[in-house]
Amino acid sequence: MPTAKSARQTTRETAPRKRRPRDSLSRAVILEAAEKIAERDGLEGLTFGALGTELQAHSTSIYRHFRDKDELVLELIDSLRARSYGSELVSTGDWRDDLRLISRLIHEHYLRYPAFAMQMAARTTRRPTEFKNVEFALDAFRRAGLEDDEAVVATRVFGNFTRAVSALEASLQVLPDEERTMDELAWAVEYRHLSADDYPNIHRVADKLRPVGDPRLFFDGVEMLLESVEARIAAKKRKKRAK
Structure with missing residues (x-):
């Protein structure tokens, strides 16, 4: 049995529409639609048929x-990034603050567009x-003092953490209110x-536990992560001095 959502989508795709003027489409117009x-309707509702109806x-x-x-979705994701924070990604001159900056901007971006978070x-x-994001992060880690191989790993770890946690928080926003409330109450x-006998460590810090979306x-x-980078650099310097 079709859902109300699919019925609305079918109605939109099959409803009579006026013909759009010839050659009036562009990539920007399509991305906006x-x-x-x-x-x-969610990304599953983003079909070329739905686009045709939306754009007449x-x-x-x-x-x-x-x-x-797929090409459309990738272009949409990158255009949203550019619009959301592209102009703000400017180096502060301090590698730590640069990494704080890019992580904050990406985090805010995911929460701004939760429907696209997982993609x-x-x-x-x-x-x-x-490309600009990766270049910015690599430059910060190299200025921190990491060798190329280390900077590559650090960039991947830092990027994965930033995107994964941001996506997790964004996905909580689109959960039904009842499910989100129940998870928070847990x-x-x-x-x-929980029993101190069965779960002694949880029991010990129960009043300090933070919910997933904190x-x-x-x-x-x-x-x-920044402290880990600093510790690695300090250890490398100590090793050099010891030689």
Whole structure:
């Protein structure tokens, strides 16, 4: 039996529409419509048929600008990044503050567009804003004193952490209110009543436990990663002095 959502989508795709003026489509116009559809119906609702209805154009005309849905989604992800924080990604001159900056901007971006969070975290867009992000992080780690091989690993670890935790927090935003409330209550209530015999460590810190969506956790994690980098650099300097 079709859901109300699928019925609405079918109605939109089959409803009569006016013909759009010839040659009035562009990549920018299509991306704007794609963002609107995805935020309304989810990425699963972002089809070329839905785009055609939204744009009052035949769906085949979309293929003149995008090879397929995957190319469209990757372009959309990168364009959202550029619009969201591209102009703010400017070095402070301090590698630690630069990494704090990029992590904060990406974190805010994910929370701004929760409907795209999992795709943003998992996909490699191979586009300008992504390239700029990687270049910015690599430069910061090299200025910190890491060798190339270490900087590559650090960039990947830092990027994975930033995207994964940001996506997790963003996904909590799109959970049904009841499910999100129950999960939050579990940390506030159920964990505090676990047996000290069965779970001694949880019982010991029960009143200090933070829920999964606690916003402080992301920034605490960033600082822990920066401290790890500093510790590695200090250890390397000690090793050199000892030779």
